[in-house]
Amino acid sequence: MEKRSLFILTMAACLCATAAADAPDTQPATTAVRAATTQAATSAAATSASQPQWTEQAKRQAYLDARTRAFVDLAAQVRFLSVTPKVTVKDFLAESTDLETALMIRLPALAKILDEQYQPAKCSLTLVADVPALAEALADICAAAYKGDKVKAGDFKKLAADKKGQILLAAGESAPEAQEAWSPPIEPAPGENEPRLTNAPAQTLAFWQEHCNAWGLRKVEQDAYKDALSRLARRVRGMQISPKVTVADFVAASDDPGVDVSKFLRGSRETARRYRSDALFVESAAQIRLRSVYMSIRSWSRMHNRKAPQAQMDALEERILKGDDEVISATGVAAAAIKHVTNASPEMLKRLSLASMRPAWMGRVERAEGTAAQPSVGDSDESLRKAIQSAARDAGRALVVKVLDLPVGEQTTMRELMGASEPIRAWVAAYPLDARVVEGSQKIGDDGRITLTIEVELGPMWEGLLRYQDTCTIMIK
Secondary structure, eight states: HHHHHHHHHHHHHHHHHHHHOOOOOEEEOOTTHHHHHHHHHHHHHSOOGGGGOOOOOHHHHHHHHHHHHHHHHHHHHHOOOOEEEEHHHHHHTOOOOHHHHHHHHHHHHHEEEEEEEEEEEEEEEEEEEEHHHHHHHHHHHHHHOOOOOOOOOHHHHHHHTTTTTTTEEEEEEHHHHHHBBBOOBBBOOOSSSSSSSSGGGHHHHHHHHHBBOOOHHHHHHHHHHHHHHHHHHHHHHSSSSETTHHHHHHEEEEEEETGGGGGGTTTTTEEEEESSSSSSSEEEEEEEEEEHHHHHHHHHHHHHHHTTTTTHHHHHHHHHHTTTTTTEEEEEEOOOGGGGOOOOOOHHHHHHHHHHTOOOGGOOOOEEEEEEEEEEEEEEEOHHHHHHHHHHHHHHHHHHHTTOOSSSSSSHHHHHHHHHHHHHHHHHHHHGGGGGGGGTTTEOOTTTTEEEEEEEEHHHHHHHHHTTGGSSSSSOO
């Protein structure tokens, strides 16, 4: 048992590296965005000279937007499947929006992302899903949540048998116009400490001068930079001091466990800004040298972490010596405050009003546990790996269920929002693909089942809600 438990820990740790190469399996919750980032870097070298226009935030958003559209396309194809000669899946789902939401929650675990391609202004990707697996999922949904009499769970079971070996392919592409609405990255001019709107294209400059006063402009620029620093701080928390100790672990064991990690970012600088030419949003890019971060941590530890193990301090010194000029970067986004806006259209005010609602859960990390049956003794390592993947997918579904009751505004929940917008359903349902397995959570229980826990930051989810708010058929209150 001890040997098998050790193998589970090893397999879960390397799940990200092995799953992408395994075509028959769906992509597990821990790999999607990392795979997109890696492939994006590879694609960047082969694309046109305009590729550097991508910022880290824009590249990630393009991937997420394309992924959302692909899942919307996949859901549309599922609806056209015939369950009986007279009833389609669409007729079945018409019973309630809860059935639509239940289907969308299942799709990320049933579809595999085949590839991502990055072009100067957009990202595109393809999904593949097994029709029998989709039909089996619909049978489960029917048995658990369907109140009508048009179809029975057995009808979906029969569909699964009839469609054996058939697949669905779905494609998604980020909207080029969403990228074109941003100005090119504006860097500080020679002799200046920060980028300036006055260096933006004339169209962008005119839009901001018409709709936002000087105080509002300055405030949103500062807020965007603060958001970038906040994202940098989250990255710093996950950086390694030693192979098994992160900055967060190192701080938590000190005499000052509540320290604000942002104090390690004093050497950061703002490298560029982008401004929307059709909305009052600013994007700020910030970076810091790794050596500067580790030196700040060392200075702090001499005062507040004097009992740190010598091995950790030696590892910290080694990272300072090897830091060279390597940097980490992050990009933040902020919206202008409504009180500083002038000559605004109703659509502009609606977008800014929602952006100003920033819910309290934005700073939270949500966790969920998943389980799967342990393979029989003597089964191959491949069977155990698939069981771990199954547990990760189960955790992803549980994570979405927990998200459904999050408040959005004072009178609206995420469940209501998902029921009123298909892109939002797809965005939220696919969000656990960005989750990571919590180290040390993988184990075999007394009942012989494999369990693990995944976690994901909720903050970036809000960006998607802002992006797709125009598709929502209800007013967020």
